[in-house]
Amino acid sequence: MLTSYVALLLLQAAPDAASPAPPPPVCDSDGHAGFNFWLGEWDVYPTGGDTKVANSRIERKHTICAVIENWMPLRGQGGTSLNHFDAERGQWYQKWVGSSPGAVEFVGGVTDGKMVLTGNWPQPGAPQTLVRMTYTTNEDGSVRQFGESSTDHGVSWQSAFDFTYRSKEDAPK
Template identity: 55%
Template structure:
C-alpha cells in the first residue's frame, strides 16, 4: 500500500513539473460609461461647508482595481475619520458604497446617477443620536467650477420626510509649490 501511494505521488509530481502553466487572462477593464458615472468625484480635495470658507476636511478620492472601484479617504479637521469604497454592479445596474469610519458600524448605500448627479441612500444606525436610526440620502453634484457638492439629507420616518444633515463642497486642492 505504501509503495502504491508513493508511486502515485511521484507521478503527480513529475506531471506537474513537466506541464507549462497557462497564464490567466487579464481581467476585463471597468471602462464603460456606467463605471465612469462617478468619476467627477475623483481627485484631491479640500472640503468646506457649502456656501462658506470653513474647511471641515481633506479628502482623497481615487479610482482603483482596474477602474472598478472608487475609494475615499476622509480626513476631517476634527471628528471621526473614515472612508468609503464605491462601485458599479453590472448585475443590478446600481452603484453601491460602503462607509467605514473610526466609530463602530458600517453603512451601506445604494443608488446611481440621476440628472447628472450621483444619488446614494443608506440606513445608518444611530445617525440622529443614540437610538435614532435613519436613512441618509447623499446627492453628489459636479459644479461648473470643478468643485463637487455633497448634500446629505436625513429621514427618521422611513423616507416620508427629509431634513438637511450636512452640506459639503469639495474644492480641488491647490498645488502646494
C-alpha cells in the same frame, strides 16, 4: 521525499506557459464612469463657507473597478468609503466605515446628472435614520455632497450636512 512533494506542488501551482493569463476585469462602461467627477485630491468646506473642514482623496483602484474615498477631517476621526458599480443591477453601492463601530451601506446611481445614494445609518438609542447623499458637479469643477436624513422612512427630509469639495489646485490657500 518532502522535497519531491514540494516540487510537485510548485509545478502544479505554476502558470502554464502556453496559456496566457486571463485579462483583468474591465470596468470602463458608462455605468462604471458614474463617479469619475469625484476623483481627485480635495480640500473640503461647508458649502458657502471658506473654513476648511477636511481633506479627501478619491481614487480608482483594482483595475478601475473600485472608487475609494479617504475622508480626513481636520477635527475628529476619519473614515473610508468603498464604492463600486454593479453592472447587472445597474446600481452603485457604497460601504462607509468610520471611526465608530459598524458600517453604513448605501445604494443608488446617477439621476439627472447627479449621483444619489441612500442608506440606513444606525444610531444606538435613536430611531432608524435614512440618509440620502447627492453628489453634484458644480460649474467651477468643485463637487457638492449634500446629505439629508429622514426618521420617517423617507416621507420627510431634513438637511444633515452640506460640503463642497474643491480641487487642491483651486482651493484657497
